[in-house]
Amino acid sequence: MEVTDELVKEVNDLRRRRKAIILSHYYQRPELQDIADFVGDSLELSRTAARTDAEVIVFCGVHFMAESAAILSPEKVVLLPDLRAGCPMADMAGADSLRSKKAELTNPFVVSYVNTTADVKAESDICCTSANAVRIIESVPRDKQILFVPDKNLGAYAARQTSRDLVLWPGFCCIHDELEPADVMDARRRHPGALVIVHPECRPEVTVLADKVASTSGMLRFVQESQAREFIVGTEEGLTYQMAKKCPGKKFHLLSSGLVCDTMKLITLSKVRDALKTLEPRITVHPGIRRRALQALEKMLAL
Ligand code: 13P
Ligand code: SF4
Numbered sequence: 001m002e003v004t005d006e007l008v009k010e011v012n013d014l015r016r017r018r019k020a021i022i023l024s025h026y027y028q029r030p031e032l033q034d035i036a037d038f039v040g041d042s043l044e045l046s047r048t049a050a051r052t053d054a055e056v057i058v059f060c061g062v063h064f065m066a067e068s069a070a071i072l073s074p075e076k077v078v079l080l081p082d083l084r085a086g087c088p089m090a091d092m093a094g095a096d097s098l099r100s101k102k103a104e105l106t107n108p109f110v111v112s113y114v115n116t117t118a119d120v121k122a123e124s125d126i127c128c129t130s131a132n133a134v135r136i137i138e139s140v141p142r143d144k145q146i147l148f149v150p151d152k153n154l155g156a157y158a159a160r161q162t163s164r165d166l167v168l169w170p171g172f173c174c175i176h177d178e179l180e181p182a183d184v185m186d187a188r189r190r191h192p193g194a195l196v197i198v199h200p201e202c203r204p205e206v207t208v209l210a211d212k213v214a215s216t217s218g219m220l221r222f223v224q225e226s227q228a229r230e231f232i233v234g235t236e237e238g239l240t241y242q243m244a245k246k247c248p249g250k251k252f253h254l255l256s257s258g259l260v261c262d263t264m265k266l267i268t269l270s271k272v273r274d275a276l277k278t279l280e281p282r283i284t285v286h287p288g289i290r291r292r293a294l295q296a297l298e299k300m301l302a303l
Pocket of ligand 1: 040041042043087115129130131173201214215216217
């Protein structure tokens with residue numbers, strides 16, 4: 001459906017009437033980033049969801065993000081406008097297989113990326129995001145064996161930055177993991193002088209070639225503060241919309257043409273309108289799971 005002034009007005013009226021806040025990740029469609037009360041990376045979105053006094057949270061993002069909001073704010077109505085908006089990486093780790101791995105390693109310290117289901121968070125000692133993974137690993141006592149779930153690439157990056165040995169779960173983001181060193185080399189040839197910035201969900205052989213490795217918010221901050229005028233961006237294309245908006249005089253090139261997360265793009269403005277109208281689909285978490293998952297999330301937010 002087309003984005004019309006009438007649709008924008010409808011969403012704005014409903015947001016007011018429902019005392020709702022609209023949160024958007026940087027990988028969302030431009031019109032959703034524009035209408036959101038807050039746009040951020042996974043860490044900032046969790047913090048905002050935990051603090052808001054709105055009665056309804058509309059999550060423009062994927063399932064694990066809305067679920068984290070429901071864990072942090074159980075008294076609020078949390079809406080995910082399309083339930084099919086999942087994260088394939090989060091689906092690569094299940095609670096049963098995590099329990100088996102924990103038994104095999106005899107009591108490891110489990111650090112789980114927020115890109116996980118509530119069941120997996122409930123089996124974890126602490127959560128992390130791409131913005132704080134290094135700090136979280138550094139906070140774990142050195143005599144503990146760390147099991148990092150589910151992103152092997154973020155885990156490898158954090159291991160390199162902290163000089164720690166981590167046991168890595170074999171998960172990955174199908175968007176970032178597709179990037180190869182040849183893509184970096186080709187892009188540098190096409191845009192000489194541009195700085196290469198990539199997300200830590202990329203493979204180690206790609207992150208070592210980059211000028212900067214950071215979470216989505218970290219990348220956005222970097223392009224705003226840098227003296228450079230041109231950048232090659234190795235993450236989902238939605239972030240370049242925000243970069244161009246914040247830095248109108250600078251140029252941004254995607255590292256490869258395949259950087260689109262299809263499930264992120266399932267959320268549309270008309271679905272946001274429908275969710276605000278019907279207060280569905282809601283995301284809820286079983287109280288027993290929620291209590292344990294909350295501990296892992298709160299430990300992360302406290303750091
Ligand atoms: P961040 O915005 O936290 O860097 O996360 C990237 C991502 O892939 C979310 O699904
Ligand atoms: Fe999951 Fe990757 Fe999509 Fe993020 S970009 S939601 S990690 S598949």
